[in-house]
Amino acid sequence: MESLHNKKNTRSTKSFPFYRFEGNYREIGQQYGESCRDLIKLHREYALERLQRSIKLNSFADLENAALEYQPFVQKYAPFFDEEIQGLAEGANISLGEAYFLQLRAEIYQHLDATDECTTFAVSSEATSNGIPLIGQNADLPSFYKEVGVVIEAKTVNKPSTLMVTPAGQISYIGINDKGLGVFANFIVCGGWRVGFPRYLLSRLALTEENLNAAIKTVSQVYRASSRNLIMMERSGRSVDLETIPKRVGRIDSSNGLLEHSNHFISEELKVEERKIDEELENSEIRLLRMRELLRGSYGQLNVEKMQTILRDRKNAPHTLCRVPGDFGKDYGKDTITFASVIAEPSKGRLWIAIGPPNEYEYKCYSFL
16 A cells, blocks of 8 residues: 555645735726736636536627626625626626626526535634644535636735635635634525525625624625525634525534534524435535544544545545545536635634645645735
């Protein structure tokens, strides 16, 4: 058997591009668009190609108009995000409709292209070896996302600075702020999707707050378009999971300092909303149980290095935490992989990120300047 030392040496040290932007929201958007123009356009092309395999577009103008139906809700609840999206469109030399499309692909797809994406975790200080709480996830998306991922630190005016990994062109995905708050997310699917505040923007909306209670209140009060699971942690290590659907929110609190989620509803309030069936549900359930098993088995010994080992776990493949190309094959209709693996130390302002699948790549540490 190959030794752990030799295996480690075979992993690639390639990392996502890293950018720092500073100014008001429009200026940050413009800097983002200019710096990542080629990646943003590549992301747009991949996303459009994928969309066209799911639904027939009458015209590109129809797509832009559909995306812009969501703008009034962004303007109502987070006008600064609308400013950043406008700046991004200007900097990347794309239309505003295209820029909005990149923020809300799932809503435009109407979950026809849903995947069993992401396994998240939160670990409080008493469960770690060094007293530093941890939060993060394996982010599972179509394989092309590893080509367009970026890490961005955004220093904004009158709001906390953020450090996030995201597909190029999205202003929000997963990460932390400089106040010690961390927000990560999973796909969950329910009925009743509508035009409203886009799901991907919920994580950065939460990161505009300085503590967990404020973030919970902010996310709960918006007119949400769709479903999104959010797992959040504040500097103290206190964590909570919110299963958000358009009209309701289910809450899961940590147990003995540990919290896990995959892609099915587990809150008592929202179990009735579950839409996954058969192998997709089985996949999510097995990943959740495996994450629980591994976290509980290392209780009191958990740290960044231990979490790297856990997030590389391939047991129960294809129902596995670390997803690689071909796990389900073409018959399953998915080309999803773990495109990024992230471990955050919010109280220290640090993100550890590996391009995915993480069993093939080393983690790199990013921190606020």
